[in-house]
Amino acid sequence: MVLQPLPAFTDNYIWTLADAAGRGVVVDPGEARPVLRAADAGLQPLALLLTHHHADHIGGALELLARWPGLPVFAPDDPRVDLPCQRMRDGDQATVGDWRFDVLEIPGHTSSHIAFVGHGRLFCGDTLFSLGCGRLFEGTPAQMLASLDRLAALPPDTDVCCGHEYTLANAAFARVVDPDNAALRRRTEEAFAMRQQHLPTLPSTLADELAANPFLRIDTAPVQAALSARFGRAPGDRVDAFAALRHWKDGFGA
Template identity: 65%
Template structure:
């Protein structure tokens, strides 16, 4: 069961997950058109899974339901998301066909953000990106750090299927924060080659992210030293160090 990223909008990925028998799922369809172009001749998906309420992750749902009426939609318990058959949160499970996903609460980017974990896959929406994390539009640094800690506790082999192709931009920042990280250099070179060849840089693995992603390495001495050089008072506290790192990324220009 290999997840497939469908490019959409400017830099989004809509994820599909299928098996050899024709069953499939759809995750975060922000635009119906690329889904229809890639998959519109298939039977309906078993379910549509949504991680959060932003339109670039849910905007295609009405048109897809018009094409495939009755497809169950599983979404966070957030009134800003319409067309949901089942409202879910951390600790719930989603069963659809042969798939069973654990729902993880991952507030930070939004207060009701969730992720889906199962079958060696993590659909992380805009919480965890390759070499980065989402902006804090609604949650606090403590919220987001707790969410990232929750995701970082999953097995190394977990495939990280996130919502945007941000890897190269994130790599440029990560190299400034953690310049002597050899694993990060290798990941940046790999991602550059993949993009030069027109391929997605995703999915990555959680093991790669723990080795390379500064937002998962907030306890690493090299990352703390970089934070301390900017904000000495923040570096001694884990949450404040993370908050400073996120502020730094918000204003970063390569």
């Protein structure tokens, strides 16, 4: 299987996962043009997988459906995804041909956000990023933390295929929170070298994120100590710690 992130807009990725003949799925096509270019090079879309309703993740779907009428679309159970589609809920499976993806509801960034897990890959939209996590536009800190906990429980060799090239920006914040983390330092250096060569820093692996992403390391002593120093008090519980860390990140400027 060939996994490929197609750059879109300023920092989005549209993911494709295809077999040797080019047949495969397209994840979060915020615009159609990158997918159409990939099709000219041999990609044959079999289905669209949509993680949430934001326009930069679904905006190209209608144009792709005009090119490939009847293409299956798997999407959250949310009327804001105004497309002909199969509505997915937690525990459902998106299946087309030999492709099978388990659906996880992971609210936080949006109330109806879902992830697709299959073939060793996690397509998590804007919930989990490399070295970070998404903003809470609709959900609560408790919901987002529970969603991240669900993703953190997946096999550590799972490829994390998220929706944006945010690794270096997230690394700048993570290194303030956890400056002595050797895994974080290595990941930052690797990501910097990749971007110098205009290469994507994604996918990462879940093992990488568990070792270096502060939002998956809420319970560790270094992150707890950083939060206590920043806010002048120890977090009351895990949700309080996560909420404080996300608030700190929201106002962070490198």
